Amino acid sequence: MSRFRYNRVLLKLSGEALKGDQEHGYQSEAISAIVKRIGAVHDQGVEIALVVGAGNLWRGLAGSSGGMDRVRADHMGMLATMMNAIALQEHFRMAGVATLIQSAFGVEGVMPRYDCETARKALAAGQLVIFAGGTGNPYFTTDTAAALRAIETECDAVLKATKVDGVYSDDPRKNPDAVKFDELSFDRALELDLKVMDAAAFSLCRDNGLPIVVFNFAEPGALEGVLCGDTSRGTIVS
16 A cells, blocks of 8 residues: 555646746756656656746746737747746656656647646556646646646646745745644635635636645655645645
8 A cells, every 4th residue: 555645646846946046047956956856756656747837937927017918928938838848858857757748739849739648648657747838728827737637637636836835824934923724625725815826726626626735845855745645744725
């Protein structure tokens, strides 16, 4: 019997995690550290899918606030997630981890279009799967893409990697009196308008009984602890 509470998960990473201490772009050391943490649990048999944001390269909302058409700005963000997926795949390859990339819209010669059945088979076979291109539609965040792909590929949970160790009543980096929640219901999270994930992602997970675990990815041992069900490592929204 597996010692893990969650045996197939979708891990949502921010694009900012790939830039390390740079202002934007990529930092090889930062990506290598991400790959090492994920690879350590993948080697223990956990089936892992990834969705990565694009914040290190582009933000659609920022583009639209500058006068760009929102649809075109979001298309740029989708393409940026594809670049991030390739960067991750290359570092996983160098670490000896077999990966498959699928995109919401295929790019011939670069990556195939998303196919649910192929993704499920790859996960079951021990491949790490990276989903790029968001949902393929503007106005939807990569959080929503993560929730959707997790449901479609029958994951046990969505793991949201952040810079803090869970969900708080306020930003703990700005408010020392902010209270950490060990557990939250989806309805309560929506009622409090907590900005950990967008409402569409929360609603998708709620309606399909898929828990979300918010945790500090950079904390040593946090990913493994969350997978084992250690509630002190983050906040479970269920």
